[in-house]
Amino acid sequence: MTGSAEVAVVGGGIVGLSTAYALSQQGVAVHLYEAGLPGHGQSAGESRIFRHAHDDPRLVAFARESRGVWAEWAERFGVELVSSDGVVAIGDSALARLRVLDRVGGVAAHAIDSAELADRMPLLAGYSGPAVFDETGGAIRTRAAIKALTDQLGDAVVTGEVISIDPHSSTAVEVRSVTGCAEYSKVVVCAGRETARLARSVGLSLPIRLAAHVRLTFAVKAAAPTRVACLQDGSGDFGEVGVYAAPLPGNSRYAVGLSETVGVRDDGTFIDPAAVRSLDQRARKYVARALPGLDPEPREFVHCWVTDLPWSEDGLAVWESGPTLFVAGHNLFKQAPSLGRALARAATGDGLAPELTP
Template sequence: MIRTAVVGAGIVGLAAAHALRARGADVTLYESGPPGGGQSAGQGRIFRHAHEDPRLVALVARSRALWREWEQEFGVELVSPHGAVAIGDGVEEKIRTLEPFADVPVRRLSPEDLHGRLPLLADWTGPAMLDVHGGAIRTLDAVSALAHRLEASMLREHVLSVRRTSARSVEVRTGTTCETYDHVVLCAGRGTAPLARGAGLDLPVEVGAHVRLSFAPAPGGPGPGAGRGFPTFQDGSGAFGETGVYAAPYPDGRRFSVGLSADTPAHPDGGLADPAALAGLADRTVAYVRRALPGLDPRPVDHVHCWVTRLPWGDDGVGIWSEDGLTALAGHNLFKQAPALGEALAETVLTGTVPGHLRHEERLGRPAG
């Protein structure tokens, strides 16, 4: 039995540990804080299939199938059935990318259809689409279900260093422990690149800080369409003053989380280059909600601040580095892909080969052209 450590109990680390244990590995999961409390934080995330790289669409489609398997295994709905709406000039390109995938139904929305599904939105008569099997991920339920299954394997310790030893094993040192393993998997978010660097793997991760705000429906405002909850939403139009906006409803539908595809850079030591910029991003988000989502009360009811870790080839870039008993995952917008990434990390550990297009040299998720 292969003795494995997974560092980081965000959604991807949990998925990797779950997949490894299901395949018979002996797993220790390291996490210093609450599971899912770092880059996986928040009440909801978008599940969407639309990406510029068709290879990434295929990976996400595999992940959607695994989310369904998790729902059966854990006995709880994890992705809402209300779809993912997108608007803007990029809609037609998204549809062209998705149409070859038979298991990813997508359709254009008329202004009337769009209003019926998302009455929170201001008038919009431009291109709009529905990713039918997209939806809002119930993040807390997913993290809770996985963490419960893995509780006996979890070690509540902060990992200080990871290194290969002369005995062909990998050493993990924490504040109070020192253990060696046959294989170590790094899924530690912002901490992945520094730990990997200490063991001889250089990951070109760019770190920034991000803010998401949540809003309640406006008093007397519209609710979801008859028989439906709200879909998730992406706005690439620029018509309301911002591009790359995303929004997802809370599981109970009483809040809507909204964020911009923007962050403020961090220095290599982890300090923010401009701490005031986070407040600026929050102000821009509020201004956008006033213009684009009049069905929401523009006074935020809560904030989520988190680190983001991007790879240089694109906002949706993802890759796996693996050498001599040490595997590291890096990328951005990974929550929706967690089941497929966990499966891939388990395969990497057990076979010694990174599957599919996830080898970092392949630059999975790079934009077209």
């Protein structure tokens, strides 16, 4: 660990990195604790979807703000962070979310016909139902984002699992890791599945349901398409409701996953181990039916933890306990830039934004 710091951030996924970077941009001395390599826990993989569409208008507004920060970072770091090919969503749920987007405003999204859908998403089998295109959505270049933020933080990244958080007073919190012990005026915990454990150490019981997720990567059969949008399929026309897919850099591979997750006990064991294999098999069958442009035999797998909140599949909340903030939620990668700035403001005395309270 290099020098002293005012704020500690626990967890080196995209939310922790965004928060630590926002603090550093404010001129705050920060340490970021990560047990392993940054971005290799719940933030693992090469691609995620940036989408504006949500059922909750507050999350739409938050995503709209985050998209602006993604663009700002791309220019500052000199690297593409969100692809320019947009997101297509199919099914009645897409039209319902389009109505929310229209109500919030400021997002370029519109209904499209089957011809435009085929042009935007050439890997998809024939489909003539409801479809929506989010123009400034796209595939988040996750590894580029993780690397850029990690590089910016430099020696502020501390390798070591945090084993305890102990508030000594309203202005001092002791953080013990496997490699040391230090005191901070504020601590922000965004440690994925470990967040609930660390919250219990200060008397908070967070309503997190721990689950596991499976995401498979498939190769494009022919030449990589020049452009290909991300996909959200809520139609059920191809045998599944709740599928998402995103191209990897170069468009020669496509990551596909079901929104469904597998329940996990508090100790990390699966409630039904066979369910993981079932999600894998269902994703393969979906690809064979819906995405004939892909080789149905997966090339890569990503298995990661999910921290669900009970009120929404896109649930997000921040709990405060004295000088410590605890962040939990699901599908947070797209929201990380704005969430990091909001957490940095809260950690430096500006208060927590109302939309982030549980």
